[in-house]
Amino acid sequence: MGRVEETIKELGLELPEAPKPMGSYLPWAKSGKLVFISGQLPRKEGKIVYQGRVPTEISLELGKQAAAICALNAVSVLKDAAGELDKVKQIVRLTCWVASSPFFFDQPQIANGASDLLVKIFGEAGKHSRMTTGVIGLPGNATVAVDLVVALR
């Protein structure tokens, strides 16, 4: 077991099986050292477990948890892409999409649920640039989606 996977275990987390795509696409694609991870939803065993818009249909706190699950799913996909998580050199971009009620503007707090987890798991290599937006709705009424661009060693 690699160093990053040991960290995941120490955090009390378990890497899920990489989620299957929800359409005609791949979980990831690579060009040179760059891996593009498809948009990940807060799914557990294939089922979306956090649905609805923040904060009228689901709370900010649950939205943050949802973002962390998206990030963990992204790490699973990344393991498949890289072969071994210790090969991750840097997460270069995280985009966080938050299903938002019309007067919700605290999307960065939700996104922190994903960002903080990646830093816990990868340390310096997990620090990333980020774009966060509110959106009117996401596939399957998911509360959050997260996609990544990652540089491998």
Add this chain to the structure above:
Amino acid sequence: MGRVEETIKELGLELPEAPKPMGSYLPWAKSGKLVFISGQLPRKEGKIVYQGRVPTEISLELGKQAAAICALNAVSVLKDAAGELDKVKQIVRLTCWVASSPFFFDQPQIANGASDLLVKIFGEAGKHSRMTTGVIGLPGNATVAVDLVVALR
């Protein structure tokens, strides 16, 4: 005529002229082997032919067709960028933006209209990672927009 263009012909499709940008930007930009294709709308001969939000203003089926037109326009731009479509090594990222009514959550079905066409045209090289989102509105009231990141040989 290259292999990919022959496939396009065999599919009964015709590659349109690459759409002109709708603002102060380029249809594509390159860095090394990576080409970034600007957001493509469902335009034919310059005119947006699918407008409105799915499913209240336009049907899911028409939305899917709109996504395919976006993808075909993207392929035209890609031809200009690559010189020759056979130089496409891999479509690494497709982002699909769907103008959505508040309770529409089937955006992946719309996005499949674009994804499936790219796989028909490019085969293995057309398989890609993907992010799909609903949005409140797109330029010109377009139903869908598609942008790409593509690796060239």
Add this chain to the structure above:
Amino acid sequence: MGRVEETIKELGLELPEAPKPMGSYLPWAKSGKLVFISGQLPRKEGKIVYQGRVPTEISLELGKQAAAICALNAVSVLKDAAGELDKVKQIVRLTCWVASSPFFFDQPQIANGASDLLVKIFGEAGKHSRMTTGVIGLPGNATVAVDLVVALR
């Protein structure tokens, strides 16, 4: 002072201090020659100075100004990332996110506020591919956000 910074001065503009991130992320991250600049908001001295949706809560003209401020902030971050703005080879991707009322579809005009400024500042190197979308809301109720992917020499 480099050539690009002289141009900025000649345009009567002043490069602000690079804005601090609004969450657990970095202002930029690099992979090889590619720099990913985090989403920039229309902030001055840390405060978001253009808020609300176009055109019901803020005018199209102010939205365009807001986009230009986002772009200028992105240039500040880019200076930190590149060390020196003359090292910018090409801005390869600009994504413009416009907080939009349900019947606003002129997002490209807003985005031009950002695009035009980058071309004034960098000349040919400032020309870029672009994706523009309307969104229901942005962090801090900002009117616009802009993020970039930039190739360095």
